Amino acid sequence: MQEFGSNNPEPIVLHCGHEDPVAFRELLTKVGDKWSILTLLGLSMMPGDRARFSELSRTLLPISERMLALTLRSLERDGLITREVFAEVPPRVEYELAPPGRSLLPALQGLVDWVATHGDQVKASRSDFDAR
Missing domain, CATH: 1.10.10.10 (Winged helix-like DNA-binding domain superfamily/Winged helix DNA-binding domain)
Incomplete structure (x- = not known):
């Protein structure tokens, strides 16, 4: 996970500590539709x-x-x-x-x-x- 404000080009992944951030975002997007x-x-x-x-x-x-x-x-x-x-x-x-x-x-x-x-x-x- 990238530190806030760092110059690292990696994307920030917000996943609330979930072990599978992609699945987390996918489900959040779906139920938030x-x-x-x-x-x-x-x-x-x-x-x-x-x-x-x-x-x-x-x-x-x-x-x-x-x-x-x-x-x-x-x-x-x-x-x-x-x-x-x-x-x-x-x-x-x-x-x-x-x-x-x-x-x-x-x-x-x-x-x-x-x-x-x-x-x-x-x-x-x-x-x-x-x-x-």
Whole structure:
């Protein structure tokens, strides 16, 4: 790890002590993605933390069906949600927060609270910056 302020050209790796900094950054980027956050929060607002694709799609407008499908697949792959297919005609598919996804909710709520508290300040700062 490079010391702050050194002339060493090696990149600084911020990984919070994680043994695999690349995997750490990859997962942080994925769970910090706008649609991942909104999808997890959307599921948390559904009864039983569970919903059908169409319910999520209506909740997360203006997300496209393609983006929602990609986001759900990614979250399922990472074990943050589960997908259950019911043998009915037409087939019914429901998505539910898995325990790791539920454990993210307090951190996501902290982020939501921060945006609610500081959103106007950030907006004003952007206006001031753009006016210069």
